[in-house]
Amino acid sequence: MTLSTLPVVPDATTASGTAACAEPATVPTWWARSIDLTKQAVARAARPDYEAWLTHVKPASACVRPVRLAGTIATVEAATGRLLAERSTADMPDGVIYKPCGNRREKVCPSCSKLYQNDAYHVVRTGLIGGKGVPDEVAHHPAVFPTFTAPSFGEVHTRVVKRHTCARRTDCDCRPEPCHARRDLSVCPHGIRLACFARHSNEDTRLGTPLCLDCYPYAAQAVWNLGAGELWRRTTIAVNRYIRRLARQRGIPDVETFTNDGQIRQVPPVRLSFGKAAEMQRRGVVHFHAIVRLDGVDPFDPAAVVPPPPGIDAHDLVAAIDHATATIGYVTAAHPARPGGWYIGWGEQQLTKVITVAGLGEVTDGQVAAYLAKYATKATEITGHTSARLTNDTIDVYADPTGTHVERLVAACWSLAHTRWRCPAALCQHHHTCPACVEHRAAKAAPTTTPFVRLRRWAHMLGFGGHFLTKSRRYSITFALLRDNRVVYRRTQKAGPEQTAPDTEPTTLVVNFLEFVGAGWRTPADAMLANTSAQMAREHAENARQYLNTLAA
Template sequence: MTVSTLSVVPEATASGTAPYAEPGTHPNIPAWWRRSSDVRLQALARAARPDYEAWLSHVKPASACTRPVRLAGTIATVEAATGRLLAERATADMPDGVIYKPCGNRRESVCPSCSKLYQNDAYQVVRTGLVGGKGVPEQVAHHPAVFPTFTAPGFGEVHTRVVKRHTCARRKDCDCRPEPCHARRDLTVCPHGVRLACFARHAGDDPRLGTPLCLDCYPYEAHAVWNLMAGELWRRTSIAVNRYIRRLAKARGIPDVAAMTADGKLRMVPPVRLSFGKAAEMQRRGIVHFHAIVRLDGVDPTDPAATVPPPPGIDAHDLVDAIDHATATVGFTTAPHPERPGGWHIGWGEQILTKVITVAGHGEVTDGQVAAYLAKYATKATEITGHSSARLHPDTIDLYADRHGTHTERLIDACWRLADVRWRCPAALCRHHHSCPVCIERRAAAATPEPSRYARLRRWAHMLGFGGHFLTKSRRYSVTFALLREQRIIFRRAQTSGPETTGTGTEPTTLVVNFLQFVGAGWHTSADAMLANTSAAMAREHAEAARQALQTLAA
């Protein structure tokens, strides 16, 4: 068996730069090539080199990536039992003197190729928790499961597009006639002189969608804090759902289970437990809501880590009631802040929809639909709001934040301002807050703020305050991304080198150790990016043609 230690490689820090991140600096590249700005000449020069075929084969693993990671160093193959060095190879002897590794970015707007691979893995992670496979028992397909959607509350009226009756074949290409945005007989005018009505029937790509009717009336501070605290709200909600189900089991006479702990002791535990999977979706108005999967499992007394069917007496409709109860009751108030000494209330909105998941091709929603839906949002971020940037810092914040600018600019500005919890005089009349009587009085009336909570707003200002993962799951729900990637590595190495066997027919145990370091990101030139991506596109077309041919023969 061949085992590898995966090198620790930093992900690309820049977000979505062009696929030709850096000019060619390798000594084997002619000087006239580096000076030329004509992509065609660069491509011809690369294709005319004698090692062109070797270069194409070398960059194949990352050929479709827009900004691959470049690694340099040595690769050693050692015998695991004795530590004897069997082989060693340096990247200096390879084309371009480096190894190209896909960036692995999950965002579709940054790298479509790597995000597609991440989306496929996310689909397997989500669907495996519903139908089993890859180490998960197939009996989970018979466990009750629901698909709830948790939405944020409304912070103000925004431009919307509502279609009451769809006649289109695909919602993605919907061209149905929408309803008027905010049609009113009473033409109310806000304190800022803006008429709070809109009679337009917005198109799907209208930039006004998601923006408030009045930017000055919108509570951007509350919006930013809700994004920041959404993860904590989800944690409390999952706890409340668990407690509801356990109380329900006790009320229906389902006894607790005597389970064996890790230290060999017996303790009574509830007979049911819940497994979660969750994806976050950023809405046009710049606020997240969650799509989740809640599965009901039982408890094995002899193996607490096993996934077993739940006891009879609790079904999917009980899960729906538990989620409705939790979303209606769970809420909390944040720590005091200088701009709001009483804190902000964090709770869910009124639009909570929970559907029962079925494995068959009928029902409210099937396992395949749910898995595809969650996997799709795992590769999204803030692009739908019109904003996309890397992590912001004091040198770049002015490019994206403006207290009197657009909707997203004001929201980013609110995130940046709220992160500074130092006291500011309301009237800005003093220079020394410790001696100002107004500040002393107001500071004494307010409790001490928690800097660590609100300081995270500055770190996640580029995400409009949301700092959570876009796809998470509980430990027992399904397989992990690491397991899928490890299986992919083993499969590709078996295809490349084939199984190695000794004279006795047993597989030798070797260890591939990578002594590699990060030396850059991106292709050397625009021509390299074009040639590599073209090669990857041709390979995909050939694979698709072969797949269709096999399906035709099978039919």
């Protein structure tokens, strides 16, 4: 593991009034154990190794909850395996190595999620314009941007603006339509009138909640979240088959390729590459934003990305996606609560836009990349629920079959998985007559089916267990490539270009014998000092960038 020796904040020679660290001062030793955050920070800054500590924690200085690793780092000769050097973390500040947590969720760690969002932006946009090893010709491949939504499970409070006059949708203050304005006096079986005349604001907590909590089919929504990944897989297969069938109808010949044993094989002349981001809606159900790109097939290099044959354009992709979303669906396995299974299919609100690079179409590559990268760092925060993976000890905190909308959804996930459930209703502890206990007894009467067991693992995600950003193999670059390029850049910045030879085989190997010893900063003062230093470094870099742009202009 290579650690940077650059100061966290700018030197006094490059920016007036700043320094790598303050001059040590004499302070009482008990300040380090004080409950006063200011005294803790002064005690840390007064230590002789404060400058070395700042340099040591720089890789994770902006992280909210870094990982602490302890052990030894060995340098080995690659050719012979001879041990050249060995260093222990006991000789480093705090006796550990700080590594960023790498969490993609913005609510968990803003710094690491911002880095993940930037990488996701490049992964998505590279598949549309090329670069970083992807041919630049992909910018001319037909590509569309479809949105796949979930079906309606019941009427919920919504905010609909038919005509926007705002400049930014994120700060929209336009006048919405009434939520569910009705003249009739229809009521549900529980006596709740199914109407709402309120014009909800963006901050209204009622958005996404059902008009009647007792009528809402929470089990069906939880199972749909669980089966959304399988529905997406079946949809991609259907879109591929539609396009290949269309190529045959239009007389586009198949491509002859060679198998590994030298045999000639006929393959379709077109194939599709996908990129997908999942977004959690306020009602607690996911929908997908995807990128579908049309590629050709190289007979001599099946892994190459080549232009598609003429005769199929982006409008054919739109037709293929519309056909797949209208026809694809499946029925889940039987469950004791529903012996016939649940039907999993897409909703009616589907929208597909054509992507262009020149900005002449419905949506540009930059807009699509920024949109998908934004949702790659989000999860269930919009529903008001944030928690780690639930266990038998923590399920009672977040699940309640008679509670709020999200609590009922978590309870549905837990009960459908046939796990042990303790009903929180006071009267039900002795009589066991509430609907949750009746459903639990019915579930225990039949064996558990494998697919629904996963609902327990993903109850904290309201049943959705898929990745929030995925792509097909040939669509674009990988996150690992971006991380490797970042490591090479940092090592080049430290050693100098003349001392770095990335094209040659390394003569030494760095082998880490490290183990996890904890997470988070040791004290709140350490967190404050590290985060402040990282913020100062970011501000200095931003000022330098603006200054260089001014000189260039």
